Amino acid sequence: MKLIRTLVASAAALLVTLPALADITVGISLPLTGPASGLGIPMQNQFKLWPATVAGEKLKVIILDDATDPTKGVQNARRFVTDEKVDLIIGSAATPVAIPMAAVAAESGTVQLAASPAALPPGKDAWTFRLPQSTSVMAYPIVTLMRKQGVKTVGFLGYSDAYGEQWLKDFTALAEKSGIKVVAAERFARTDTSVTAQALKLAAANPDAMLVVASGSGAAMPQKGLVERGYKGKVYQTHAAATRDLMRIGGKDVEGTYVVSGPAVVGELLPDSHPSKPVAIDFVTKYEKAYGAGSRNQFAGHSYDALLVLEKVVPVALKKAKPGTPEFRAALKDAIENRGRMVFAHGIMNWTKDDHWGYTTKTGVILKVVNGDWAYEE
Numbered sequence: 001m002k003l004i005r006t007l008v009a010s011a012a013a014l015l016v017t018l019p020a021l022a023d024i025t026v027g028i029s030l031p032l033t034g035p036a037s038g039l040g041i042p043m044q045n046q047f048k049l050w051p052a053t054v055a056g057e058k059l060k061v062i063i064l065d066d067a068t069d070p071t072k073g074v075q076n077a078r079r080f081v082t083d084e085k086v087d088l089i090i091g092s093a094a095t096p097v098a099i100p101m102a103a104v105a106a107e108s109g110t111v112q113l114a115a116s117p118a119a120l121p122p123g124k125d126a127w128t129f130r131l132p133q134s135t136s137v138m139a140y141p142i143v144t145l146m147r148k149q150g151v152k153t154v155g156f157l158g159y160s161d162a163y164g165e166q167w168l169k170d171f172t173a174l175a176e177k178s179g180i181k182v183v184a185a186e187r188f189a190r191t192d193t194s195v196t197a198q199a200l201k202l203a204a205a206n207p208d209a210m211l212v213v214a215s216g217s218g219a220a221m222p223q224k225g226l227v228e229r230g231y232k233g234k235v236y237q238t239h240a241a242a243t244r245d246l247m248r249i250g251g252k253d254v255e256g257t258y259v260v261s262g263p264a265v266v267g268e269l270l271p272d273s274h275p276s277k278p279v280a281i282d283f284v285t286k287y288e289k290a291y292g293a294g295s296r297n298q299f300a301g302h303s304y305d306a307l308l309v310l311e312k313v314v315p316v317a318l319k320k321a322k323p324g325t326p327e328f329r330a331a332l333k334d335a336i337e338n339r340g341r342m343v344f345a346h347g348i349m350n351w352t353k354d355d356h357w358g359y360t361t362k363t364g365v366i367l368k369v370v371n372g373d374w375a376y377e378e
Contacts, residue, residue: 038216
């Protein structure tokens with residue numbers, strides 16, 4: 001009888017010391033419809049390839065469409081933190097949507113992995129970490145190539161929203177330091193179907209090159225407008241345009257275009273010394289096995305990298321608290337800020353307490369559209 005009591009007591013003690021199992025819940029808001037759907041859909045595709053568990057805990061993923069609408073994105077974020085009690089928020093891939101979502105993340109003390117380069121005022125990004133590279137980081141290789149090619153004047157044609165304005169600000173600052181002048185700037189809305197008036201003004205200015213700031217399936221339209229209005233100079237596009245929609249919709253009008261991107265989509269072309277090469281190849285191999293040859297996508301790469309984040313920080317946070325609690329959410333934030341160097345498909349990430357961007361100016365690579373496909377620009 002004494003032996004039975006001892007065994008029961010030992011079993012009870014073991015149960016007390018084992019960590020309580022609980023779902024890790026991730027709320028994801030993506031533009032699955034609307035002007036930025038070309039970014040959100042590939043991300044959703046990659047999320048569908050995520051495993052069922054992380055660090056031995058069941059992973060519950062909730063994906064909602066924000067329709068490229070800031071109001072809807074905020075509604076999704078509030079549902080995540082209020083109704084679903086999520087441990088982590090991911091999204092949006094549309095910058096104007098991700099920015100107001102950050103306020104909900106901060107209010108609720110929930111980590112947000114923004115899937116866009118969401119620029120926030122100082123002190124407002126305490127809970128927001130960006131998966132994509134910042135506009136200044138990605139402007140750097142564009143300006144470097146322009147300088148190498150002898151570009152002296154540039155025209156700007158971009159979105160009339162936070163993403164477009166941030167690019168104009170950061171690009172202009174870097175360009176001026178390199179002796180490159182922005183001689184004309186025109187804007188358009190994400191929902192516009194034509195840029196005829198803007199293209200006429202820019203073509204009349206006849207700069208050496210144009211920087212087009214648009215995203216996904218919407219990136220080809222403004223460039224086609226420039227070509228149709230007779231512009232024959234070099235055209236550069238941002239990392240939001242690094243999808244095959246650019247070639248599919250733009251056709252011959254985007255041939256020769258230079259596009260800055262993270263290394264995720266050109267893993268095979270990277271030098272063997274590049275630390276992201278094996279990770280990028282793993283991403284591409286698995287994604288194209290699921291969705292077909294040539295389906296690789298920069299934004300799907302961010303979804304891949306988000307899983308790498310969870311795999312690194314969840315085990316650390318679990319040592320401090322149980323999922324579904326404020327303590328666990330705080331532990332996730334602390335683990336991210338103190339994790340140090342992580343090798344992503346998109347480059348080397350090193351978030352810190354004071355830097356929630358993490359990438360350096362060596363992150364971006366330049367792709368060129370050659371015969372309707374991507375080529376790596378040395």
